Amino acid sequence: AQTVTQSQPEMSVQEAETVTLSCTYDTSESDYYLFWYKQPPSRQMILVIRQEAYKQQNATENRFSVNFQKAAKSFSLKISDSQLGDAAMYFCAYRDTGNQFYFGTGTSLTVIP
Amino acid sequence: DAGVIQSPRHEVTEMGQEVTLRCKPISGHNSLFWYRQTMMRGLELLIYFNNNVPIDDSGMPEDRFSAKMPNASFSTLKIQPSEPRDSAVYFCASSLAHGLAGGETQYFGPGTRLLVL
Numbered sequence: 001a002q003t004v005t006q007s008q009p010e011m012s013v014q015e016a017e018t019v020t021l022s023c024t025y026d027t028s029e030s031d032y033y034l035f036w037y038k039q040p041p042s043r044q045m046i047l048v049i050r051q052e053a054y055k056q057q058n059a060t061e062n063r064f065s066v067n068f069q070k071a072a073k074s075f076s077l078k079i080s081d082s083q084l085g086d087a088a089m090y091f092c093a094y095r096d097t098g099n100q101f102y103f104g105t106g107t108s109l110t111v112i113p
Numbered sequence: 114d115a116g117v118i119q120s121p122r123h124e125v126t127e128m129g130q131e132v133t134l135r136c137k138p139i140s141g142h143n144s145l146f147w148y149r150q151t152m153m154r155g156l157e158l159l160i161y162f163n164n165n166v167p168i169d170d171s172g173m174p175e176d177r178f179s180a181k182m183p184n185a186s187f188s189t190l191k192i193q194p195s196e197p198r199d200s201a202v203y204f205c206a207s208s209l210a211h212g213l214a215g216g217e218t219q220y221f222g223p224g225t226r227l228l229v230l
Contacts, residue, residue: 035218043150043202045221091156093219099144099210100169101219103156 004094006104013082014112020067021077021107023092033095034068034075039106040088048090051075079109087111115139117222119205125228131193134225137186138207146219147180147190148204156204162188163210195229202226 003026013019025034036048051059051068058066063083067076079086092104118137126132138145146161160170162182170180177196182188192199206219 037221043224043226045204045206047218047220050218095219098168099163099208100161101146101158101206103158105155 004092004102004104006090006092006107008107009105010108010110012110012112013079013086015082015084017082018078018080019082019109021079021090021092021109023075023077023104025073025075025092025094025102027073027094027096029097031097034066035093035095035101036064036066036075036077037091037093037103038086038088039091040085045091049077082111084111084113117205117207117220119203119222119225121225122223123226123228125230126195127230128196129194130229131191132195132199132227132229134190134203134205134227136188136190136205136222138188138205139220140186142207142209142220143185144208144210145182145188146204146206146208147188148206149201150204150224151201159190192227195227197229200227200229 005024032053034051038046038048049059049061049064051066058068063080065078089106089108091106094102120135144163147159148156149159150156159172160180161168165182180190202224204224205222208219
């Protein structure tokens with residue numbers, strides 16, 4: 001079974017600085033998708049970014065980018081120029097060929113003004 | 114599109130009562146997921162449907178939980194009888210599954226906060 005591990009329960013960053021959230025996963029598949037979701041205090045789950053495993057280029061969405069290391073099964077999220085609105089719980093997720101999603105336990109990000 | 118719609122947004126009930134949570138997926142999506150989120154256990158997948166058929170219900174805690182998807186635009190998650198340990202936020206999510214060709218994202222509803230007294 002696939003597992004997704006987020007080893008940082010909590011992280012903090014100074015406003016306008018950069019922070020990297022870690023995620024590793026375990027799989028025997030070669031084709032899959034990876035996602036980062038954000039869950040603010042409202043509890044709504046919001047897609048931040050996604051990465052196709054067959055693509056070598058790292059995905060980027062404005063201030064959010066990933067460092068995808070397929071051989072290492074690592075998928076970290078970098079948030080540049082952190083803003084107060086970035087404070088949230090961040091979940092890493094893996095989607096397998098059967099369209100089932102597996103979520104990590106989340107990293108709580110605090111942004112310090 | 115209105116996104117995934119869940120109702121009710123909040124539910125408070127007494128132990129032993131039946132609770133029904135409702136979900137309307139995004140139009141055109143063919144996969145629907147029910148999750149439960151608690152502080153202790155995090156985000157847990159309860160069940161997911163593909164083309165209205167339950168594919169994996171191994172996450173359903175016990176026989177008190179049941180889920181149905183009578184058509185592509187509606188699903189219910191029922192707890193009968195409810196217990197205090199069922200208190201959680203229940204999320205519904207939908208996606209469009211085309212194997213890996215689309216790599217479609219799961220879109221989450223706002224969740225239902227359930228409190229069983």
